[in-house]
Amino acid sequence: MFMRMVYDEKLAQAAYVVGCQKTGEAIVIDPERDVDRYIDLAASNGLRIVAVAETHIHADFVSGARELAERVNAKVYVSGEGGDDWQSEWLNSKLDGGAHDHRVLRDGDTFDVGNISFKAVHTPGHTPEHITYLVTDRGAGADQPIGALTGDFVFVGDLGRPDLLETAAGVAGAMEPSARALYRTIDRFRELPEFVQVWPAHGAGSACGKALGAVPASTVGYERRFSPAIRAATSEAAFVEFILADQPEPPLYFKNMKRVNKVGPKVLNGLPTPRRLSSTEITSLDTRSVALVDTRPWGAFRVGHVRGALSFPRIKSFCTDVGSMVSEAEDIVLIVEENELPQTVRELVRIGLDNIVGWIPAGELAGATATIAEVDVASAQTLIAAGDLNLLDVRRRTEYDDGHIENATNISHTRLAAHVDDVPTGSRLLINCRSGVRSARASAFLARRGFDVINLKGGYLAWAEAHASR
Structure with missing residues (x-):
């Protein structure tokens, strides 16, 4: 069995490429939108991606499941749990007509990729439709799972926050029932063998929990013993009070991501290629209608920038900051060093900001006289x-x-x-x-x-x- 985590430091998001070396087949779990990374990783290890799966409808990034379905004809696995309001709506909408090859999973359903077996376990609480995948390496003779792809259910040292449907997506009254559902779901986690590894979808810095650990993986036994969130589940009332307390305000773009991933993200078929602009074109922009994203350090921006520009240095919070202050409808122009342009474009499309129309290196910027x-x-x-x-x-x-x-x-x-x-x-x-x-x-x-x-x-x-x- 082959398994690699592909980690996004800025969104603290983990996707997983799991493959069977004997058959050369692989699946990607919870991919981001710039899917060439997963395709290249698989190919470099003698694998081809034949499937893609989601643990739930994500709120913090644009899913790459549809992109992989279009790009490599990957079979799609998504949850069928949680009720009609929490189902993916894009499965029957291929760009060239017809439906994607897909399967809607219910609790207990299984499927194979090569000699690797996956079992869907309904784990609601973070979201109603959330499922965890138990992974068993039958090619190695195993009859019990080696790991659990827990998505946003169990993190290292934390659990997925149950308040986002209300605080981010605006579903009034969803917070407390979701917390109670999460409490009941913990029992399913406790039933797993202690040796099962925990492979979560997020690490420290993610807004999908309040105290995620910086360790990339854990085990069921360790989390049962030491996770503060699981240890707080001594009673339903105590757990609900604990898990809802002190949750940070969610980034503004979360609501849009939930909608986009449910109805189906726009298929990119490659990354945007913004045009290189002159300094005159930059200073002539109407920054009331165009988001001029200046990635220089704050000290440089503060003492001289184009009036109306936004200050977003490419620090760890870059995606959260931009996603909270720039809308998907706005055209975006970047002030960014040339060697950082490709990665900056990737980071923006991962949060649904596709309209990147121009850029200029900071060294070519002139006439930036506004100050703060x-x-x-x-x-x-x-x-x-x-x-x-x-x-x-x-x-x-x-x-x-x-x-x-x-x-x-x-x-x-x-x-x-x-x-x-x-x-x-x-x-x-x-x-x-x-x-x-x-x-x-x-x-x-x-x-x-x-x-x-x-x-x-x-x-x-x-x-x-x-x-x-x-």
């Missing part, structure tokens, strides 16, 4: 004391509740685009987060919307340190 003010704590205190200043804290609500600058309005930066009308107006706006990073993203976003903004250097950490020393 940034002040230290002492200067901020002087401005606050003088009055005529509004305060905005863009941290998560749990962070804000642990301590904040007096009179600050709280809107998480990942939800800001949906709550612009709630941002205080009438005066200059001092924006803070924990350390100054998220507030920098928010500062550029709100400057594009016409706000007169100031970023707090060092964020609330610097503020708290200055006040603690008094």
Whole structure:
């Protein structure tokens, strides 16, 4: 048996290529949209992809299942559990007409890829339709599973959050019933042999849980003993209270991803190829209607950028930040170094931002004269004391509740685009987060919307340190 995790650091997302070396066949579980990576990985190991499977309808990235079905005619396996509202709607819509080769799985169904056996286990809670795949290497003579592809059900040290249908997708009243379903599903996990490996769809940094571990895999026995979320399941009431507490605000783009993956993503058949633009073309853009994504470091952006540009350095939160502040309908122009352009395009299409129409290297940019003010704590205190200043804290609500600058309005930066009308107006706006990073993203976003903004250097950490020393 062949198995490789293909990990996306920025989305903390794991896809898996599982293959039978004897027959040369492979399946991809929970792929992202730029599927050439999986095709190449399989080919380099003497395998061809014949199937693709999803554990559930994803909310944090655009699935590559349809892309693989179109590109290599892979057979599609998806869940048939959860009711009519949670079924994939694209299975009968091939680009050239007709239906994709597919199978809708119910709890207990099995299928084979070569000599590798897969069993679908309905594991609702994160989503109603969620299934886990138990993987048994029958080619090696095994009659019990070596691993469980748990998707967003069991992570290392955590469980998939059950609140997203309500907090991200807007399904009112779904949160608590989902948490109760997740509690019942834990019993199915406990029934598995302790030696079964746990292969989750996400790692540390994903917004699909609240405390995911940075270790890529685990075992059923280890998680049963040491996962805080599983250990909290001493009673249904205790578990529901634990699992719903302190969940971070989901990125704004999650709702759109859920819709896109349900109805069927647009088939790319290759990545977008944006046109290289001149500096004159860049400075002539109407940045009210075109999202000018500047990937330079904040220090460079702050002291000189094109008016209306957005600041998104290519740090780990790049996809979350851009997905929360740029809509799928907007044309996108990139300011990015040439050697980083291909990967940047990949990262954007993974979250459904396909309209990448142009780019320019940072070194060719001229006429970037707009600036954003940034002040230290002492200067901020002087401005606050003088009055005529509004305060905005863009941290998560749990962070804000642990301590904040007096009179600050709280809107998480990942939800800001949906709550612009709630941002205080009438005066200059001092924006803070924990350390100054998220507030920098928010500062550029709100400057594009016409706000007169100031970023707090060092964020609330610097503020708290200055006040603690008094």
